[in-house]
Amino acid sequence: MKHFQTRTCPLCSKKLKLGDEDSLHDFYCEDFYLRGYGMNEFFLLLDDATSVSSRRRTHIKEPHYSIDVTEGKYRQSTIIPPYWIISTEEDNKSRIYKFGQEISLPSEQTLLMEVPLIVPSDYLPEQFAKKIKNLVIFT
16 A cells, blocks of 8 residues: 555654565565464463563564555554554554553553544654654643
């Protein structure tokens, strides 16, 4: 889709990595945040490419920008702490989630708002972050 960047990360301008058939994401940035894992993600903890272990806990690497393509429909994930923005081509909507001290999977409990499609490629990185914060102020 023309709205979603698949060559360079719109947040940091690094070249996006291309995922293979075993990857979680079709296109993703090598910059990442660490998040906890859900019940159906146990297998990810066994993969060094998708997880990081410390003495206390194992976390899953969540790219700060990624694109997933399922059945020809694009889904874009953008993390700008403390917000996680997920935009989908299927319904042309962006959903803004807020997380606390630790990134967790998006859920109905963390959903702040649903707005018409907004994507980082429409803005410079700082302007995109400002746009999200301005939208959230009015919730």
